[in-house]
Amino acid sequence: MTSIISDINKIFDHRIRLGIMSILMVNDSVDFNRLKELLEVTDGNLASHIKALEVSEYIDIKKQFIGKKPNTTYEATLLGKQTFAKHLAALEQLIKTSK
């Protein structure tokens, strides 16, 4: 039981950060506007949660230009994917044992 709890990650304990990671688990790369559209949040709110995930090195930020327009896309890092997978497994385990 203790090991399961340790896999529950506090960083993912927020709807928006959980949402960002879920989206990046199944999409190679996603841009800011798409994240905003999916999560229905304001720019500032989304940016701060992205920052938190970036600091933990769970996501990578890729900046590039499409023509003259700057375009920022986000990808989950290997560490991010592994940590999230553990979190997901722990959630499932906890629900199973509580039943």
Next chain:
Amino acid sequence: MESEKYLAQLQEIQSMMQKSSKFLSLSGLSGILAGTYALIGAGIVYSMSARFISPLRFNSSEFLTVTIIAILVMVLSFATGVILSVRKARKKQEVIWNQVSKLFIMSFMVPLVTGGLFAIILVTRRDFGLVAPVTLLFYGISLVNASRYSYETLRNLGFIFIILGLLNSLFIGYGLYFWMFGFGVCHIFYGAFMYLKYDYKKQ
């Protein structure tokens, strides 16, 4: 209490994964309507073909009429599909033109346009017999390909079309019957299944 929170998290993860990677605004109703157009079109062709040599072999002037009807059915079906998808997306308050819908359209159109061009080339070579099997085959491949970005069950419909296409290529000349069964009957049944499973309950 805790486990309720975890369950909510799991559901949120699942819904975000699906919403972000699948184009789910396809409406079952458009399948039913597309199938109906196909059957009406086929009915018109069938009533004409009584005058032709059976099984269906067309000389070029009658072939033109058949081609026009087929194109009309196709355009109507696509228009219906697009209109109903836009409506469904609006109802769900989602943006219709996004990363996933683009991927869906691309993965659907690439095999479809390839098959369409191939069918046109066959016609210009007066190789009419293979036109129906080719359209069935490539449409099936399009569905299988695009199902990755939409309802997974779309793949099964694709497999049915591939099997029909292969069978049709063994029985050249019976294209109209295979078309009626595939584009007509299968579309209606699959559309009804989709409508009952995904749309009807949520209204």
